[in-house]
Amino acid sequence: MAAVAAVRHVEAERSGLACGVLAGEAEVWLAPSRAFMLRDPPPIPAVPLSQQHKQRKDAALETLAFAMPAWRPLLRLPVRVALLDPPTGAISASSRAWPQHVLLSEDAFADDRELCEQLLHEMCHQWWYLIEEIWALNGPAATSSAVLPSGTAGRSPSEVLGAAHVATALMRWYRVTEPTSARISTLAAYADGCLDRVDTPNLTPAGRQLAHRLQEAR
Structure with a gap:
């Protein structure tokens, strides 16, 4: 930080x-507002959370921190959470263009488990974006041509690594909170798929170190 x-x-x-x-x-x-000011990004498609949504968001973050005490400082990252509006079909969203801003759809609030997963997913992205502010992860010859296991195309090597990072963190959380959940094997397969197709030669040394660390966590 x-x-x-x-x-x-x-x-x-x-x-x-x-x-x-x-x-x-x-x-x-x-501060999220100061970080946002540095980017001069397009408007964020969002509206403020209702008080009820804020309370549920705070409770979900506390649930995550209670389950994974070592993550508590990471979950305290100053982030502005807003409601995705108008709806786009995505359940949650974030972007390097909107540093320390997380957007949640109404579907993310369907139940407490879903809310915890989406918040953890987006907090992983936020930390990945912070890493990229310090170190370049894509080498000069990197292209945005990778296809994620989900079928999402047009991803750079660092974005493929970022997807593996999210899946790995979610897998660890489920291993603690729901050790028999089928979600664990699904996430493990997704993380493996990302790491198997990442364009390692076109990562920087920092990117390769992160790729190695994620490989160790498989």
Whole structure:
């Protein structure tokens, strides 16, 4: 987080957006609104969560942290969660263009288990995006030509790794909370499929290190 704050502060200074923020105050760039300001992204298709949705979101994050205590600091990442609007068919969404912003559809609130899974899924993406702010993961010759096991096409090597990261984290969570769930084997197969098709030669050294770490976690 300190490295991300430092990188963002330098970026803000270069872009003339530092707005009087001193280097010793770089942590302000960890706020979702400040991070968003640095990207100049398109509008987010979302509306604020209702109070009931906020309470359920907070309870789900606490459920995740209780089940996986080592993840508690990671789940405390400052993230603005909003309701996906208008609906797109996706159950949840996030983007590097919207740092530290997570969008959930109404379907994500179908039950507590689904909400926990979607929040964990998107928090994994958020941490992956932060890693990519510090280190490039795609090499200069990388292309967005990979197809995920789900059939989603047009993915770069780092995006394939990111999908494996999500599946691996979800698999670990289910092993603790529902050790007999069929979801575990489905997620394991998905993670394996991602790692088997990632374009490793076109990853940077940092990308290859992450790929190796995910291979170890299979």
